[in-house]
Amino acid sequence: MELLAKDMAVKIGKKEIVKNASVHVKKRQFVGLIGPNGCGKSTLLKSIYKSLTPQQGTVFLDDLDVLKSSEKKVSQRLGVVGQFNEMHFDLTVHQMVMLGRTPHKGMLESDTQKDYEIVEEALARTNLLHYKERSYLSLSGGEKQRVILARTIAQQPQFMILDEPTNHLDIRYQIEILSCVKDLNIGVLAALHDLEMAAHYCDYLYAIKDGEIHAHGVPEEVLTPEIIEDLYQIKCQTFTNPVTKGLSFAYGF
Numbered sequence: 001m002e003l004l005a006k007d008m009a010v011k012i013g014k015k016e017i018v019k020n021a022s023v024h025v026k027k028r029q030f031v032g033l034i035g036p037n038g039c040g041k042s043t044l045l046k047s048i049y050k051s052l053t054p055q056q057g058t059v060f061l062d063d064l065d066v067l068k069s070s071e072k073k074v075s076q077r078l079g080v081v082g083q084f085n086e087m088h089f090d091l092t093v094h095q096m097v098m099l100g101r102t103p104h105k106g107m108l109e110s111d112t113q114k115d116y117e118i119v120e121e122a123l124a125r126t127n128l129l130h131y132k133e134r135s136y137l138s139l140s141g142g143e144k145q146r147v148i149l150a151r152t153i154a155q156q157p158q159f160m161i162l163d164e165p166t167n168h169l170d171i172r173y174q175i176e177i178l179s180c181v182k183d184l185n186i187g188v189l190a191a192l193h194d195l196e197m198a199a200h201y202c203d204y205l206y207a208i209k210d211g212e213i214h215a216h217g218v219p220e221e222v223l224t225p226e227i228i229e230d231l232y233q234i235k236c237q238t239f240t241n242p243v244t245k246g247l248s249f250a251y252g253f
């Protein structure tokens with residue numbers, strides 16, 4: 001499934017937060033959004049997944065006009081892992097992940113054996129089988145993050161949007177979560193802060209600065225010292241990571 005968000009513009013109050021940004025995620029691509037705090041990554045993502053109404057722009061998931069389609073129709077195809085996962089009422093981890101099945105059910109339709117199997121698999125993929133009966137509210141930030149990902153996997157979307165999915169996660173879980181998302185082998189658009197992770201997992205990157213697409217291309221084209229210095233106002237050198245053999249970065253002021 002392809003995502004094409006075209007000419008997106010979002011204004012909050014008098015401030016233009018996203019300015020004429022277009023993003024294309026081809027079939028099964030893992031595409032990253034990078035850029036400094038406050039540059040507009042979350043706002044762009046929210047305008048794509050309908051949590052915010054853009055002033056301008058269109059979003060298509062293949063031939064589905066996302067901004068004009070019902071919540072249910074969109075969530076049958078699109079899964080979202082947002083940045084803040086707070087809830088005011090408590091559920092077990094199993095109940096939380098089962099909520100991922102909701103878009104595929106009619107009103108009052110009960111959970112089937114198939115739903116249970118899908119939830120079990122989502123819990124296994126995110127290493128949460130031992131947490132099934134735990135209360136969601138009692139979990140750490142990183143554990144909650146994994147439950148939200150499991151819920152989104154149980155939704156069986158054909159496309160996933162993630163806003164800083166590795167927030168709160170230690171290095172091992174950052175790798176596990178991004179590998180898990182990559183293994184789903186579906187189209188992904190993710191805002192990422194860690195440039196080394198972005199270089200490793202993304203097929204293509206969009207760099208955002210002041211609400212605009214500042215650069216885009218494969219990681220080697222975007223993650224150059226010049227572009228990184230320009231985006232983050234720091235000094236940067238790139239090198240080959242001796243452990244991963246991938247692109248790595250040294251920063252300074």
Ligand SMILES: Nc1ncnc2c1ncn2[C@@H]1O[C@H](COP(=O)(O)OP(=O)(O)OP(=O)(O)O)[C@@H](O)[C@H]1O
Pocket residue numbers: 012017035036037038039040041042043044
């Ligand atoms: N509801 C709002 N009212 C006013 N300003 C807002 C609102 N939502 C976002 N902004 C502003 O829009 C700008 C972009 O915010 P956004 O959350 O999209 O950035 P981001 O790139 O995702 O940042 P981060 O990396 O810190 O998560 C920020 O200056 C933020 O303060």
